Amino acid sequence: MPEPIIKLEEVWKIYQLGKVELPALKGVDLAIQPGSFVTIMGPSGSGKSTLLNMIGALDFPTRGKVLLKGKDISLLSENELSHLRGKTIGFVFQEFNLFPNLTAAENVMLPMVFQGTPPGERKKRAEEILKSVGLQDRISHMPGELSGGERQRVAIARAFANDPEMVIADEPTGNLDSVTGKKIMEVLTDFHKNQKKTIIVVTHDPNIASYAEQIVNIKDGQIIVNHNQAAKVLWTN
Numbered sequence: 001m002p003e004p005i006i007k008l009e010e011v012w013k014i015y016q017l018g019k020v021e022l023p024a025l026k027g028v029d030l031a032i033q034p035g036s037f038v039t040i041m042g043p044s045g046s047g048k049s050t051l052l053n054m055i056g057a058l059d060f061p062t063r064g065k066v067l068l069k070g071k072d073i074s075l076l077s078e079n080e081l082s083h084l085r086g087k088t089i090g091f092v093f094q095e096f097n098l099f100p101n102l103t104a105a106e107n108v109m110l111p112m113v114f115q116g117t118p119p120g121e122r123k124k125r126a127e128e129i130l131k132s133v134g135l136q137d138r139i140s141h142m143p144g145e146l147s148g149g150e151r152q153r154v155a156i157a158r159a160f161a162n163d164p165e166m167v168i169a170d171e172p173t174g175n176l177d178s179v180t181g182k183k184i185m186e187v188l189t190d191f192h193k194n195q196k197k198t199i200i201v202v203t204h205d206p207n208i209a210s211y212a213e214q215i216v217n218i219k220d221g222q223i224i225v226n227h228n229q230a231a232k233v234l235w236t237n
Contacts, residue, residue, distance in 0.1 A: 003070050004031040005088070005166050005198055006055050011064035013050050013221075024050040026221040027064070032214075034165060035196045037189070039209040042218035049170075051218055052202050056168050057085050086115055090159030092169035096151045098143040104130060104154045105139045111161040129157040133187050149180035156187055166198035167191070173208060185211050 013025040024047045032038055032055070040055075042048045053059040054066050057073045066073045069088060073081055090111075098107050108126040117125070130139050133153040143151055152172060159167045169188060173181030189211055192199045201208055209215050217225035 002034055004067070005034045005069060006057075007031045007065075007067040008054055008061075009065040009067070011054055011061040011066060013047075013054070013059070014062040024221055025054070025061070028054075028218075028221075028223055030055075030216065030223060030226070032166075032198065032200065034198055035192075036214055037192050037199045037212045038201070038214040038216060039212040040200065040202045040216045040218065041204060041206075041209055043204070046218045047221040048202055048218055050221075052168065052170060055200060056089055056091065057081060086111070087162060088165050090162065090164040090167040092152070092155050092159045092167060092172050094171040094174040096143070096148075096155045096175075098151055098154060098158075100143050103140050103142060104135060104146070104157075107143070107154055108158045108161050111158060115162050117162075125161065126157070129160055130154070132190075133157050147180075148176050149183060152176065152180075152184050153187060156184070156191075160191060160197075164197075166200065168200045168202070170202045171204070172201065173203070173205065178207075181207075 008028050008030040011025055011028045012023060015022045015024060028051065040048060040051060054061060057066060057068050060066070060074050068084060071084065076084065105123065105126045108129060109122040112122040112125065127139055130136065133156055135150060135153055135157070138146060138150055143154070146154065172188070173184050176184060185208060188199050188201070191197045201212065203209060214228050215225065216223055
């Protein structure tokens with residue numbers, strides 16, 4: 001079996017509120033293999049967001065280890081971690097987080113600027129990815145001129161801009177109707193199947209979970225279910 005792209009070993013995350021300690025994660029062990037499609041489910045306050053931050057190497061554990069491509073993130077400098085994360089992980093957010101004064105293409109090009117990609121290559125790749133998500137006619141449009149589903153597809157294109165190995169999507173269909181949400185999941189599934197990308201989707205929606213090969217359920221800061229399944233798309237309106 002290949003080395004996990006991300007591995008959590010006995011991870012605790014404890015927040016300090018005055019003299020009170022609030023454990024958000026309690027000894028979590030989790031390994032995510034390259035090329036897998038994983039959904040993380042759990043009720044509000046379960047530790048989903050904290051777990052997402054650990055998987056995305058956006059935060060450090062209080063105790064335990066987070067290994068990104070075999071490297072302990074707590075031992076990396078800020079620059080080393082930023083570079084490794086920028087090359088390895090793309091993020092999709094529920095709120096789209098697009099810059100309103102930039103075109104769809106310019107939004108997609110932005111992560112490539114931080115990785116030092118030459119301007120000509122940035123433009124070409126942005127246009128190619130936008131075409132791959134069905135937005136070839138929206139390349140020069142501003143976010144305000146796009147529908148919610150189109151904006152989310154721009155956000156997905158941006159997440160794949162630096163050709164990351166893994167993309168983490170936080171409630172990517174949360175602000176969309178069910179029909180549009182299904183289209184967004186199909187876009188993510190295409191990247192998974194055709195480009196062998198690792199996809200991690202955080203959701204509360206069982207319809208979304210049906211797309212995954214691995215389902216992780218978290219409750220009260222602990223993983224209570226972690227099982228593999230044959231992906232069955234059982235979308236219901």
